[in-house]
Amino acid sequence: MSCSPFDLRDYYLKELTDPQQRQMESHMQDCPACRLELEQLRLTQAALFSLRDEEIPQRIAFVSDPVFEPSAARRWWNAFWGSPGHLGFASAAMLSAALLATAFTRMGGPAAGGLSSAQIDSRIQHAVAASEARQTVRTTQLVHELAQKADSEHQLRLVAESEMEYARKREYAREVKDGEWITPASN
């Protein structure tokens, strides 16, 4: 069991805090066993350092190929949109342009090539009348179709009832003929 207050290897590898290092230094002065252990670690590291680093056989570098680089216009465009200030300026400019365009359009009025109010009213009335006429025709068609459908269903129902009545009477006649008629029990 080690007598040192901290792991000797942590001390040797300088992984202790400063106060811990100082505590270990103090301990090392009085402990021959720990000094021997430390000496062995130093010798081991010295032996390991006999393997020197090699030079890299071929330098590594990357080439900036112009083919893959963006054009000057593209770089300006990217830089423009990459800047918050520029982006704010562009937004403000677009907003101003929209406001100006709206104001100019309103100021133009009918003289600028638009329709008069009477013409607009007339066209609206015409469009509404056409729409109502289309709606009336469509409604008439729907009522007619529904009436036809109801009539057809009524006819079908009459035929079905007639068929059922016929079948019921035939069954009754067969039972009477075969003598299988059973008088209902009277209470």
Place this chain on the structure above:
Amino acid sequence: MIFRAVEDTDLIRQATRGSVESYNLLISRWEKRVYNYLLRITGNREDALDLAQDVFLKAYQNLRKLDDPGRFAPWLYRIAHNEAYSLFRKRKPEVDGETIEPEATEMGVAVGATSVFPIELSLAVASALERLSPDQREAVVLKIYQGFKFDEMAEILSCPVSTVKSRLYTALELLKAELAPISPRGVS
């Protein structure tokens, strides 16, 4: 005292804005370290160089995802670690990731010819490193050769600090037994 005119963090910021020159300067500062890290965990110069190129390309492509430029080193080594282990998996797809053995066939060749140490010692060290498990060897490489702190190693290896320490200290005990079997001196 030596001051760097431009810090890594400045180069990283410029590189994220598209400056390839800045990134190349950043590479020139790190390529040797990354190459040697990869060489020591793969044991193969060709693989180490290919992987280093892939690492710097991947780092460039993902540089914008690096939240703290001050943590560039562990982030870069994390990429290097992942690239190396992807290579091991491709070569041995049937082997589980925890038991992957790097190709250590050329570890002995990595002994420096210009070293001031005796060649026998360098060979003994290379041999001792080869006998470690891949995890232990990587822990030694990251701590002793690359000088990372435990928390950075944990980030690179994606494991707790306790695991990092366990791997490293086990490896150091094995290496110490082989490389520093000294007799006590001045000890009663």
